[in-house]
Amino acid sequence: MRILVVGHYPPHRGGVANHTDNLVRELRKRHDVYVLTYGSITPREFEKERVYQVKVPPVFGLRGTLFALLGFLKIVKLHKKLNFDVIHAHYIGTTSFAGVLAKRKLKLPLVATAHGSDLDFMSKLPLGRYFVRESLAKSDGIIAVSHYLKKRALSLGAKRVRVIPNGIRPLKAKKAVKKYITFIGALTSYKDPKTFIRLAEYFPHEEFLVVGDGPLREELKRIAPPNVKFPGYRDDIDNILAESKMLIVPSLREGFGLVVVEANSLGVPVVGRAVGGIKELIRDGKNGYLFKDFDELVEKVALLLDNKKALKMGRIGRRISEKYKWEKVAERVEEVYKEVLGEEHDCSNKHARGP
Template identity: 80%
Template sequence: MRILMVGHYPPHKGGVANHTDSLVRELRKRHEVYVLTYGPIIPRDFERDAVYQVKVPPIFGLRGILFALLAFLKIIKLHKKLNFELIHAHYLGTTSYAGVLAKRKLKIPLIITAHGSDLDFMSNLPLGRYFVRESISKSNAIIAVSHYLKGKALSLGAKRVKVIPNGIRKLNSKKAARKYITFIGALAPYKDPETFIRLAEHFPTEKFLVVGEGPLMDELKSRAPSNVEFLGYRGDVENILAESKMLVVPSLREGFGLVIVEANSLGVPVVGRAVGGIKELIRDGKNGYLFKDFDELVERVELLLDNKKALKMGRIGRRIGERYTWEKVAERIEEVYTEVLGEGHDDSDKHAGRR
C-alpha cells in the first residue's frame, strides 16, 4: 500500500508524534509510507524524501485552522506525484479535517485515530467540536486507542469504532537500584503534577523525580520540597524507569496512558488516577493501584513501598506489557486498511464511521 500519515511526527515531541513514528517504522517493513506534519521542521536524514511539512505560525487556534487548509492543498499536490491509496490522520480536529477535505476531492479513503485530548478537549470547543464531528462523520474508519475514547467517539456520532491500543517500543534499560517515585509527563494542568509535588511533601524521606517540561515548570520548582528532582524532557525513559520504585500518574484526563505500559514492561508498578484510559491499563491490585482522591493516593503509595508487594506487581506488569508490541498493533491497523480498501468508495461518504 501507499499510505499518507498526517499529524504530529518527529522531531515533534509528545504522545501522538511517538505513536506515529513507531507505527510508520513498522508499516514501512511492508508498505510505502509518507508523512505530512506541522512545520517548520528538519526531517531526519533517513527519511528526508518521505516526510513533508506545512509551515504554520505557533499560535494556538490559528495554527490548527491554517494547517487544515494548507495541508489539504499539500495533500492534493503530493497525491498527483505519489498516488496515495489511503490517508491516515492522527488526532481528531483540524488535523483530521485536512484529511476530510482531501478525501472529498480525491475520493480516497480516510482513517482517523483518536488519541485522547482530541475527544476530551478539542470536542468541547465550539469550532473544535465542528471539526471533530465532521471528521467522524466523513471518515471511513475511526480507531480509538482505548474503550474510553471509543465511548466518546460514539457519543459524538461515530457508528462503529475499532479499539486498537498504543504499542510500546522495545525498551532496553540499564540495571540500577530502584530508588525514586517518579512522574513522567507534560507539566500541564491536566496532568496534575501539583498532586505529585504534594505527595512528595507527604513522604519527605523518599526521593521523587519529575520528568517532563511544560508551562508549570517554574511554579512547580518554586514550591517543590528538597526531595524532588526535576530532569526536564528525557528521551531515555527506560533508564529513568529502571531507577524507579513506582510510577505515579495523577492525570485528570488521559485517553490511554502509554507511560503506564512502558513502566509495566520494565517491571515498575503504577499508581494512577481512576479516569479515562488509565482504568483500562491498571488492574487494581495486580500491576498497580488506582486512586480517586489524595488520601487514597497516599495509602496506595504506602502499600507499594512494601518491596515484596512492588516486586510481585512488577512481575505481573511485565507480562501485561508484552501484549502491547508495535508488531501486533501494526497488524491490527493493517486489517483496518484492508477492510476499508475492500469496501469500495465513492463521494457519498456512505461508509462513514465504519470499521
C-alpha cells in the same frame, strides 16, 4: 500499499508523535509510507524524502485551523505526485479535517485515529467541535486507542469505532538501584503534577523525580519540597524507569496512558488516577493501583513502598505489557486499511522501502 500518515511526527515530541513514529516504522516493513506534519521541522536524514510539512504559526487555535486548510492543499499536491491508496490522520479535529477535505476532493479512503485530548478537549471548543464531528462522520474508518475513547467517539457521532491500543517500543535498561518515586509527562494542568508535588510532602524521606517540561515547571520548582528533583525532558525513559520504585500518573484525563505500559514493561508498578484509559491499563492490585482522591493516593503509595509487593506487581506488569507490541498494533491497523479499501485489496507492497 502507498499510505499517507498525517499528524504530529518526529522531531516533534509527545504522545501522538511517538505513536506515529513507531507505527510508520512498522508499516514501512511492508508498505510505502509518507508523512505530512506540522512545520517548520528538519526531517531525520534516513527519511527526509518521505516526510513533508506545512508551515503554520505556533499560535494556539490559528495553527490547527491553518493546518486543516493548508494541509488539505498539500495532500492534493502530494497525491498528484505519489498516488496514495489511503490517508491515515492522527488526532480527530483539525488534523483529520484536512483529511476530510482531501477525501472529498480526491475520493481517497480516510482513516482517523483518536488519541485522547482530541475527543476530551478539542470537541469542547466551538470550532473544534465542528471539526471533530465532521471527521467522525466522514471518515471511512475510526480507530480509538482505548475503549474509553471509543465511547466518546460514539457519543460524538461516530457510527463504528475499532479499538486498537498504543504499542510500546522495546525498552531495555541496565540494572540500577531503585531510588525514585517518579512522574513522567508534560508539566501542564491536566497532567496534574501539583498533586505529585503535594505527595512528596507526605513522604519526606523518599526521593521524587519530575521528568518532563511545560508551562508549570517554574511554578512547580518554587513550591516543591527539597526531596523533589527536576531533570527536565529526557529521551532515556528506560533508564529513568530502571531507577524508579514506582510511577505515579495523577492525570485528570488520559485517552490511553502509554507511560503506564512502558513502566510495566520494565517491571515498575504504577499508581494512576481512575480516569479514562488509565482504568483499562491498571488492573487494581495486580500491576499497580488506582486512586480516586488524594488520601487514597497516599495510602496506595505507602502500600507499594513495601518492596515485596512492588516486586510482585512488577512481574505481573511485565507479563501484561507483552500484548502491547507494535508488530501486533500495525497488523490490526492494516486490517482497517483492508476494510476501507475493500477486502480484495492486496495490503502487501513488494516495492516498499526500508525504514
